[in-house]
Amino acid sequence: xxxxxRYTFKKxxxxxxxxxxxxxxxxxxxxxxxxxxVLWKFTETVKAPLQTGFAVSSKHFKKAVDRNRIKxxxxxxxxxxxxxxxxQLTQGQKQLAVFIIYVGNELPDYDFIVEKTGHVxxxxxxxxxxxxxxxx
Numbered sequence: 564x565x566x567x568x569r570y571t572f573k574k575x576x577x578x579x580x581x582x583x584x585x586x587x588x589x590x591x592x593x594x595x596x597x598x599x600x601v602l603w604k605f606t607e608t609v610k611a612p613l614q615t616g617f618a619v620s621s622k623h624f625k626k627a628v629d630r631n632r633i634k635x636x637x638x639x640x641x642x643x644x645x646x647x648x649x650x651q652l653t654q655g656q657k658q659l660a661v662f663i664i665y666v667g668n669e670l671p672d673y674d675f676i677v678e679k680t681g682h683v684x685x686x687x688x689x690x691x692x693x694x695x696x697x698x699x
Contacts, residue, residue, distance in 0.1 A: 568646060
């Protein structure tokens with residue numbers, strides 16, 4: 564019997580711990596893939612194998628409505644594409660904290676966000692593979 568894959572973004576997968584976020588900005592590694600800047604760090608303090616936070620600059624988007632819309636689009640694109648990375652981290656018994664910041668200066672459409680989120684997740688999968696290979 565085939566099990567259906569669930570696409571969820573549960574509460575324990577959201578990066579909300581102030582301590583973890585500060586540690587991520589202080590000690591974490593980063594890369595840019597326009598329109599995103601991604602901060603990531605392998606950690607032992609998170610509850611889930613993969614915790615993610617999202618942010619949009621108020622410098623470029625003065626209206627909270629616009630910032631919230633972009634974050635909603637980012638979360639939805641992430642939710643639908645994160646399963647491969649999450650499975651890989653679970654199998655390797657690693658925990659990853661990720662913070663994705665939107666650095667573009669114009670309102671994106673959904674297709675653009677989905678495409679770029681896919682690139683970001685592919686890069687995170689590659690980073691995870693390298694880390695798992697180095698530790699074995």
